[in-house]
Amino acid sequence: MKSFQSFAFFSIFLVLAFVICESQDCSKPFKIIVVSQSNSSSNFTTIQSAIDSVPTGNSQWIHIQISSGVYSPVMLEVPSIIQARAAWIYADKCVFYDCAFLGVQDTLNDDWGRHYYKNCYIQGGIDFIYGDGQSLFEASTIFFSMGKNGPKIDGVITAHERKSPNDPSGFVFKNCNISGTAGGKAELGRAMDAYARVIIADSYLSDVVKPEGWSPRTFVGHEANIVFVEEGNRGPGADKSKRVNWMKHLSGSELDKFLNISYIDQEGWISELPKTIFI
Template sequence: MQFPQQFLFIFMFSVMIVCNVCESQNCANPPKWVTVSKSGKANFQTIQSAINSIPEQNSQWIHIQISPGVYTEQVLIPMSKPCIYLEGAGSQFTNIEWSIHPNLNATFNSQANNIIASGITFKNTLNAPVSDEIAITQAVAARIHGDKCAFFNCSFLGVQDTLYDEYGRHYYHNCYIQGGIDFIFGNGQSVFEASELFFSMGKNGPKRSGCFTAQERDSPNDPSGFVFKNCKFTGTKGNAILGRSLRAYSRVIITNSFLSDVVTPVGWGARTFAGHEQTITFVEEGNTGPGANKVKRAKWIKHLSGPELDKFLDISFIDKEGWISKLPSKIFV
């Protein structure tokens, strides 16, 4: 079959774009440095302007060092700008805040692969303060869509749908995630390690029930799932289930973690999939604390041990290629 000349040109142009995208995922070291400060004593005064300065299909780590301050801005990292390392001065010092909810917009919307952040708080202020008279609505603090993304020592603050772990393989280490309703949700294939999940309807918020996770795995071949290792599930006021199924094959695994009494005895919910729980994988193994008692748990949760459990606990669940070991070395200093 012969290609028309016009089609051949379009085909070759598409191949060039794909090759450029593939090349851009190498993230060569050493990183280039860019600084952000509200004082003006830096390359940029806003985080978004620093990101805008990065060339399309970037192929080298761009290290954006962000000085202490509250950055009241909505930040977008487009798919065409991979290999970015955002370093704050510590989650108690560097804050990105915005107030928005329509169309799953977020305070921090990261669409590219190979995005790293450390020492930053991402906050959606839409539902603050919360009261019995005010309806709570979706307010995403961070939306993570790209593959091979990692967050170290970061905080994610909101009330409903705080962290949209949308798609891709992600690693969260020593992070603090706060919310009240489905506050970690999405179809990500993610490991949360040594992190704290804090159930709260906001400062002085009402006593309401809620949910920690809402995972969206939608088929038996979908590799996604949330794995929590050595974490803390804590909170204040009200009761929360550990997770509910937003899709028929939802998967959440919690191991070697502390569960406070904020966790309700039933533990889990099937949502609209009641009666079809056999496809849902909700697992608790080796946990401690007053909320870890499984006597009154939903009877359909699964038990995993040995190799069945190890395949989720091993870092290869998200890192078969060794991408975590190739992150900029400054993260681990």
């Protein structure tokens, strides 16, 4: 899972509004950076160069507006540590709207920090959403595929790395569409650390989902610590009758605390984003 996939890439279907602020006080006027491969008046021609232009300790909202196109793998992190996958998110307070992440293995390394994805498209075949991020994926399409010419084998969608019972991280999928191509089946997730947490709620699951749903990977015997949850889903892949018997159940306020935006935004930072960005 740690190997870099040279065929992976980062594609924008519409415009990606993506915001970075490392400080708790981001009251300064926001700055717009434009990335385009065809517009000579843009600030940058690559996403990575735009990201790298944000100074360490930044204290203002940065709106990186990216024109449609196919871009090289990118890394959003504080500070630089290791190479990028298709996209590596290692920073707090990041929002992604109307964007697409495409790869096969390790497509989206959603690592440390609080992240919000809305109306996004994420495609891959093996552990293609992975890391220890505290992230909410809403109204997005999660598409299992081994690639146009890839092998017709089974795969895994998520691989979360929550490391302790006090770790607030977890992947939450709300009102999403989980589907894929014929030829293989996918587990919804497997544990990449002892306290992995993935919650899927109010979403459509196609028959690409394997009946057992989940795997403890190397943590057999420690399933009590792993939090894999499915609630209120629909579709042929939502049948839980053959799921692993250690899958957890959440309801009421226990479930709502993950589905509410406050799971990643207790202090209201998303509501403070410059409104002109999203009009």
